[in-house]
Amino acid sequence: xxxxxxxxxxxxxxxxxxxxxxxxxxxxxxxxxxxxxxxxxxxxxxxxxxxxxxxxxxxxxxxxxxxxxxxxxxxxxxxxxxxxxxxxxxxxxxxxxxxxxxxxxxxxxxxxxxxxxxxxxxxxxxxxxxxxxxxxxxxxxxxxxxxxxxxxxxxxxxxxxxxxxxxxxxxxxxxxxxxxxxxxxxxxxxxxxxxxxxxxxxxxxxxxxxxxxxxxxxxxxxxxxxxxxxxxxxxxxxxxxxxxxxxxxxxxxxxxxxxxxxxxxxxxxxxxxxxxxxxxxxxxxxxxxxxxxxxxxxxxxxxxxxxxxxxxxxxxxxxxxxxxxxxxxxxxxxxxxxxxxxxxxxxxxxxxxxxxxxxxxxxxxxxxxxxxxxxxxxxxxxxxxxxxxxxxxxxxxxxxxxxxxxxxxxxxxxxxxxxxxxxxxxxxxxxxxxxxxxxxxxxxxxxxxxxxxxxxxxxxxxxxxxxxxxxxxxxxxxxxxxxxxxxxxxxxxxxxxxxxxxxxxxxxxxxxxxxxxxxxxxxxxxxxxxxxxxxxxxxxxxxxxxxxxxxxxxxxxxxxxxxxxxxxxxxxxxxxxxxxxxxxxxxxxxxxxxxxxxxxxxxxxxxxxxxxxxxxxxxxxxxxxxxxx
Numbered sequence: 001x002x003x004x005x006x007x008x009x010x011x012x013x014x015x016x017x018x019x020x021x022x023x024x025x026x027x028x029x030x031x032x033x034x035x036x037x038x039x040x041x042x043x044x045x046x047x048x049x050x051x052x053x054x055x056x057x058x059x060x061x062x063x064x065x066x067x068x069x070x071x072x073x074x075x076x077x078x079x080x081x082x083x084x085x086x087x088x089x090x091x092x093x094x095x096x097x098x099x100x101x102x103x104x105x106x107x108x109x110x111x112x113x114x115x116x117x118x119x120x121x122x123x124x125x126x127x128x129x130x131x132x133x134x135x136x137x138x139x140x141x142x143x144x145x146x147x148x149x150x151x152x153x154x155x156x157x158x159x160x161x162x163x164x165x166x167x168x169x170x171x172x173x174x175x176x177x178x179x180x181x182x183x184x185x186x187x188x189x190x191x192x193x194x195x196x197x198x199x200x201x202x203x204x205x206x207x208x209x210x211x212x213x214x215x216x217x218x219x220x221x222x223x224x225x226x227x228x229x230x231x232x233x234x235x236x237x238x239x240x241x242x243x244x245x246x247x248x249x250x251x252x253x254x255x256x257x258x259x260x261x262x263x264x265x266x267x268x269x270x271x272x273x274x275x276x277x278x279x280x281x282x283x284x285x286x287x288x289x290x291x292x293x294x295x296x297x298x299x300x301x302x303x304x305x306x307x308x309x310x311x312x313x314x315x316x317x318x319x320x321x322x323x324x325x326x327x328x329x330x331x332x333x334x335x336x337x338x339x340x341x342x343x344x345x346x347x348x349x350x351x352x353x354x355x356x357x358x359x360x361x362x363x364x365x366x367x368x369x370x371x372x373x374x375x376x377x378x379x380x381x382x383x384x385x386x387x388x389x390x391x392x393x394x395x396x397x398x399x400x401x402x403x404x405x406x407x408x409x410x411x412x413x414x415x416x417x418x419x420x421x422x423x424x425x426x427x428x429x430x431x432x433x434x435x436x437x438x439x440x441x442x443x444x445x446x447x448x449x450x451x452x453x454x455x456x457x458x459x460x461x462x463x464x465x466x467x468x469x470x471x472x473x474x475x476x477x478x479x480x481x482x483x484x485x486x487x488x489x490x491x492x493x494x495x496x497x498x499x500x501x502x503x504x505x506x507x508x509x510x511x512x513x514x515x516x517x518x519x520x521x522x523x524x525x526x527x528x529x530x531x532x533x534x535x536x537x538x539x540x541x542x543x544x545x546x547x548x549x550x551x552x553x554x555x556x557x558x559x560x561x562x563x564x565x566x567x568x569x570x571x572x573x574x575x576x577x578x579x580x581x582x583x584x585x586x587x588x589x590x591x592x593x594x595x596x597x598x599x600x601x602x603x604x605x606x607x608x609x610x611x612x613x614x615x616x617x618x619x620x621x622x623x624x625x626x627x628x629x
Contacts, residue, residue: 006059006076012149013080014055015156017088018048024092025325034267036298041166042315043325044159051087058083074142081141082134086127093123174314177356179363180306186283186368187525194524195498196461197279197370198452199250199516202441203243203292204379204481206470207236207491209438212506219435220442222449226465227495231502231541235510236494237552237571238469242482243294244268245555246468246513247301247374251275253517253534255553257623261300262557263564268300275517276304279370282524287369289357291348291376292468305372309356312348349384350375350444357448361455369457373448377441378471380406380480382433385440392432394425402429406479415477415586422474431473459500462523466513467492475599477586484587485554485569485578486600502541509540510571512552553622570619576600577615591615 022044029035029043062079134141188194207213210220212227213234239249240256248254248261251274261268268274276286287307288295295301295310302308353375377384381403389397405426452458470489472478481489492513496502518534519541521527529536539545551572558564565587569578571594578590578600591605591612605612 003060003063006063007056009076009080010055010059011052012152012156013084014052015048016152017055017084018051019044019156019159020088021047021051021091034298036296036316038166038170039316041163041170045163045167046315048159048163051084054087055080055083074146077142077145078138081145082131085134086131089127089130090120090123093119174311177309177359177363178307180285180287180366182280182283182285182366183306184281184283187281188283193460194282194284194368196368196457197284197520197524198457198461198463199370199372199520200445200448200463200465201247201250201292201372201374202378202445202465202467202493203374203376204469204471205438205467205493206488207467207493209435210493212495213493217435219438220445222442222446223465226445226449226463226497229499229504230463230465230495230497231504232506233494233496233511233537233540234506234508236466236492236513237490237510237554238467238492238513239554240556241469241485241489241554242556243292243468244299244301245557247292247295248272249514250466250468250516251301253514253529253532255514255533255623256555256557258533262555264557264559266294266299268303270300270303272300272303274304275520276370276372278304278521278526279524280304280306282526284368284370284524285364285366287360287364288372288374289353289360290372290374291350291353292374292379295374307360309353309360348376350377350441350448354444354448354451358451358455361451361457365455367457367460374468375441375444377444378434378437380471382406382430382437385436385438388436388439389433392435393429394432397429397432399433402426402433406430409478410480410483415483422479427474430479434471434473461498462520463497464495464516464520465497466494466516468513482556485556485567487576487594487598490554490569496537496541503543505543507540509547510552511537511540511547511549515549551618553619555623568619568623570615570622572615572618575611575615577612577619579616579619 025043025047026040029039062076186194209215210227211218211224212232218224238246240246240262242263244266245256245259245262248259248268249256252259252268252272253275254272256262259268259272276288280286286305287309288302288305289309290296290301291312293312296312297303297308297310302310353373357371357373383399383403389399405422409422449458452461469481470491471481472484472486472488475488476484476486478484483489494511494513494516496519512535514533515535515537518529518532518536519538521529522536522538535547535549537547539547551570553571554569556567558566565580565582565584567578567580567587569576571577574593574595576590576592576594578587578592580587580589583589588603589605590600590603591608592600592602593604594600
């Protein structure tokens with residue numbers, strides 16, 4: 001058989017194998033009801049191309065090896081059928097088995113390599129008798145393959161048209177930014193020109209990183225200058241210790257148990273009225289730019305925005321995988337492969353986001369606007385701001401090793417053992433990397449402010465700078481976030497800049513980022529927010545009237561199937577009750593007097609029983625069955 005004919009047969013089987021894989025992956029995405037449209041065509045394209053090249057390579061090798069043998073087309077048809085079936089059987093089996101193994105290591109590391117060697121042998125042993133049975137049906141299979149060749153070619157043609165049209169539209173949507181028109185007539189407070197609202201969330205930023213909150217290192221001179229002309233809330237708390245629920249609370253004005261977007265149900269459902277939707281009805285144009293995966297449209301945070309720029313990179317590598325994704329195999333073999341092959345790291349930095357915002361301003365001079373920005377730069381992995389790393393970290397810094405230590409510690413180490421396993425030197429390096437990322441982000445923030453000023457969007461804009469949660473650095477035995485409700489992950493900056501109306505000053509009242517919702521509504525003249533949990537900060541901003549919040553509530557829902565505990569924290573009069581269900585030695589129930597113990601090192605839960613019961617009763621009156629969500 002000529003090589004050209006051989007390659008044609010291989011191409012047909014390679015594309016069909018990839019198409020079958022892609023359709024299975026796409027079906028899984030659709031069944032989960034948690035996908036964006038471009039994920040479907042990419043789920044088909046990537047495996048189709050992968051298997052096309054694989055089968056073509058096999059064809060070349062076979063042609064060279066068997067060039068002297070006389071084999072007919074039927075023989076090759078059957079052999080490629082076996083190869084396609086074997087590859088699908090092997091890879092699907094490996095993926096389904098490894099999807100139940102939580103690991104931060106690659107396929108090639110120690111235990112994983114040994115485990116997968118056994119798995120591979122077992123799957124191969126199962127395939128051998130299956131292939132022997134198929135050989136007995138060779139004539140039927142070849143006959144069916146030849147008779148359906150035209151149908152297969154038509155299917156492949158239709159798939160290629162679908163992919164081509166989808167790719168063209170996708171590229172257009174990625175690079176274009178629309179000019180927006182308000183969806184409703186403008187409604188203003190007291191017939192005045194309403195202010196623009198700019199909400200900037202510096203993802204994962206602890207409050208104590210900033211000079212305004214007591215840091216002595218001057219890590220962020222531009223944010224420090226911003227704070228000097230803003231109202232600074234010294235005791236601001238998030239409603240959770242990770243991105244999705246805390247953003248959902250900011251946008252809905254509801255506690256987590258009311259909006260339901262948390263670990264066990266990772267989506268804000270459409271029935272909730274969001275800040276973007278309300279401001280849209282007030283005549284605002286609405287736009288969002290985010291670098292955080294859990295603020296993407298697929299998680300419900302983007303609802304109500306006329307334009308929402310949430311594409312992290314072309315392949316959306318990290319946030320578009322199901323257990324059937326071919327990309328997941330590459331990640332499992334080596335996490336570095338996605339960067340090498342697809343130039344994809346699941347991150348979007350301010351270097352990418354701010355120019356997009358500048359372009360949006362140039363195409364949208366209309367006022368007023370609501371602009372939401374999430375800068376993800378301070379979030380792990382700590383790999384930004386290398387020019388500052390050289391100053392703050394020691395010369396033996398190994399960036400990859402430190403990020404691997406953090407990820408491995410997050411997944412595997414018990415909190416009680418982490419402090420012993422991670423040296424003080426490594427802890428210092430980790431903090432230096434985090435500090436460097438903040439300084440990097442601070443420089444980008446100044447560029448954003450310059451863009452706003454150049455487009456006359458500064459003077460009449462209420463600019464709110466906050467964070468969705470903080471970060472742990474082994475204060476209670478662990479690192480990163482999303483694991484506890486201690487102060488280091490709940491205390492966040494909150495600064496509101498509008499000096500022509502709000503005199504710059506510092507406010508000590510404990511407040512919640514939940515209150516951003518009601519505050520913004522107050523500022524634009526929407527006073528009917530009594531059905532929400534949010535309380536307006538306007539009395540504190542103006543220095544008159546009463547701020548009525550008397551307690552703060554934060555929650556962290558676990559996933560029972562993964563043995564994750566649920567947690568809630570209630571703060572009242574400088575006392576903090578931390579409850580964990582089911583309780584364990586890792587994260588005990590706690591009672592802390594924050595005025596004298598701001599780092600929560602002295603648990604008073606056994607000494608102050610009356611206070612514990614008082615706070616527990618209050619927490620129970622707010623939310624019941626919190627531990628079984």
